Structure formats: structure tokens, C-alpha cells
Amino acid sequence: MAIDFEKAGKSIQDIVIDTDAGPLFAGRLCVVNNGPGSRVLVVAGIHGDEYEAQLALHRLVARLDADSVRGRLIVVPEANFPASANGTRCAPSDGANMNRTFPGDRAGTPTERLAAFLFHDVLPEADLLIDVHSGGPGYKGEAIAFAFHGPACRVPEAEVVRMMEAFSLPYITWQDGIASTFVGAAAAAGTAAIELEGAGTTLIEEGNVDVFADALLRGLVHFGVLAGDPPAGGTVSRHLDVRPENMFEADVPGLLEHRVRMGQRVETGDLVAVIHPFGGFDGPPHRVEARAPGIVISQRSLLRVASGDCLGNTGTPR
Structure with missing residues (x-):
């Protein structure tokens, strides 16, 4: 039609x-x-x-x-x-x-x-x-x-x-x-x-x-x-500039726990999230660190994550 x-x-x-x-x-x-x-x-x-x-x-x-x-x-x-x-x-x-x-x-x-x-x-x-x-x-x-x-x-x-x-x-x-x-x-x-x-x-x-x-x-x-x-x-x-280094990704499967807030400013190396691996809750969680400075503008809402999942991203002020 x-x-x-x-x-x-x-x-x-x-x-x-x-x-x-x-x-x-x-x-x-x-x-x-x-x-x-x-x-x-x-x-x-x-x-x-x-x-x-x-x-x-x-x-x-x-x-x-x-x-x-x-x-x-x-x-x-x-x-x-x-x-x-x-x-x-x-x-x-x-x-x-x-x-x-x-x-x-x-x-x-x-x-x-x-x-x-x-x-x-x-x-x-x-x-x-x-x-x-x-x-x-x-x-x-x-x-x-x-x-x-x-x-x-x-x-x-x-x-x-x-x-x-x-x-x-x-x-x-x-x-x-x-x-x-x-x-x-x-x-x-x-x-x-x-x-x-x-x-x-x-x-x-x-x-x-x-x-x-x-x-x-x-x-x-x-x-x-x-x-x-x-x-x-x-x-x-x-x-804001958003480049590949502004993305947070999961390296292991598990349960996601954000450690920063939306709108928060972070620096390179800051802890932005941890992942609690399935079957390994008695050990330390896996750290996810910022690879670039910026403002947190997106975060994953789902608790369970798989390897390679995007966990969120920042934007670096121009």
C-alpha cells in the first residue's frame, strides 16, 4: 500500500x-x-x-x-x-x-x-x-x-x-x-x-x-x-566525546554492581563497577575500571551480565 x-x-x-x-x-x-x-x-x-x-x-x-x-x-x-x-x-x-x-x-x-x-x-x-x-x-x-x-x-x-x-x-x-x-x-x-x-x-x-x-x-x-x-x-x-575507551564492558559473567552514579565524573582507573562471578561469591569481585576520564551517561540496568556485555559509558567533556 x-x-x-x-x-x-x-x-x-x-x-x-x-x-x-x-x-x-x-x-x-x-x-x-x-x-x-x-x-x-x-x-x-x-x-x-x-x-x-x-x-x-x-x-x-x-x-x-x-x-x-x-x-x-x-x-x-x-x-x-x-x-x-x-x-x-x-x-x-x-x-x-x-x-x-x-x-x-x-x-x-x-x-x-x-x-x-x-x-x-x-x-x-x-x-x-x-x-x-x-x-x-x-x-x-x-x-x-x-x-x-x-x-x-x-x-x-x-x-x-x-x-x-x-x-x-x-x-x-x-x-x-x-x-x-x-x-x-x-x-x-x-x-x-x-x-x-x-x-x-x-x-x-x-x-x-x-x-x-x-x-x-x-x-x-x-x-x-x-x-x-x-x-x-x-x-x-x-x-562530550564518546570513544571506544569511554565504554565499560564485562570481562566475566556474573552479577553486576555499579559503584558510580549517573552524572558522576570519573577519572581513568577509577572503579566504576564490580562483577560477582557465578559460583565464586566467596572470592573478591572482578573490578571494572574507567579507561578514560568522563561523565557517566549510561548504565546497564540488568543484574546478570555475560562476557562482552556493555555495562555503560562515559562522555569526556570537550
């Missing part, structure tokens, strides 16, 4: 993907057109169990009308609807991590076909992509924005940075991209892309949806695609 991206006003349209097992209902998207202007695509739910981001986009859809938009705004609250409806990170049909499948494959698995629809059919209708994630049940994170840009992108890099600052989240991070993510593939194809991250755990804590919803309104008003006054609040974002 084709999406009518030119339809005037506000429309809610079904996403239906053809698969080998027949048509697959893959959620809905909202398209709002109101004359010439900026064109922005906002998505959430690429990982199905990251619900704060999805709820923030549902809130955005509810407040939109044609008069509030200047140009075109496309919102996909549950970009991986089969996973969202199943309460899992990945869709039950194939177990594929959608954010490692872009630009997708129209003849592939259901997840690859859905990624191909987002990349080939939806993304070209926008000049800027905003992909909103949250920590899911496995991680809890500070609210951050980061972006990817290429020489063919229609939105200048300086404007992308100004928009990240307009979100007024606590942190803007600078990190290497992954080509098979939506933001990485979009930038390589000529569409500037911003990703928002934060919150997480198995509960939606008070205010976490507000953080994303308010940040999006501030950014969209700044970019000119949304009319009105941006929400008050927010903060002046701190710029």
Missing part, C-alpha cells in the same frame, strides 16, 4: 509491508503538509521496547494540526511496530535488530523489508531525520543528542548543531557512526540525521516522556517546521 506524502493537511495512514507470508500491518504514520517549508521525519520505536520515545511521538501526533506545521512533518511513533506490539527489542518474525539492517532489503526478512520502506520510501520525503531512542529495559541513560552529516546533506552541518543545541538536553555527544543504523545510512545517502537517546529501565519514570516531548517541540520550532512558542525549561547542553 502506497503512502500519500502529498496529501494536504494532517493524515494518519497505515503502513503495510508485503512479505513472503502475505501483507504485514506495520503500524501507522502521520503526515502533515502545509505549504512550502522545511521537511522533517521523526521516528521512534526502531527498537520495539523503547517506549518513552514512542509515547513522546504519540503525544506529538496528538497535538499536530495543519495550521501548526510549516512545510512537511512526518511522524512514525512505532517504526518497528511488530516489535513494539510484542514488547521486545526486535520483531518476533525474524529476531533481526532493525538498527543494523539499513538501508534494508525489499526481498529480505520482514524487518529488512520494513527498514527498506523507511529508507527508500519515507526518508526521501524529508531533509532532516530525527530518530528517537530510549534505553529500553536493559539500560538507563542521560538524555543526549548526537548527529551524523555528509557532504551531500541538504541541511548544513552548522544548522544541525544549532538544532541539537535547541533541544536543550543535558548533553550533545560526538561519536563514530555505524553505517547500518538509520541515522548512519541516512547521512551517507544525503539526509542529515540526529539521534536522541535517554531514560530506560523496565518502568516509565515520571518526566521521562516529557524530556523527549519537550525537546522535540523546541527543536522543531527552531527548525521552522512547527509554529508556536517552544516549551520553557531545558538546559545548555554540554558537549
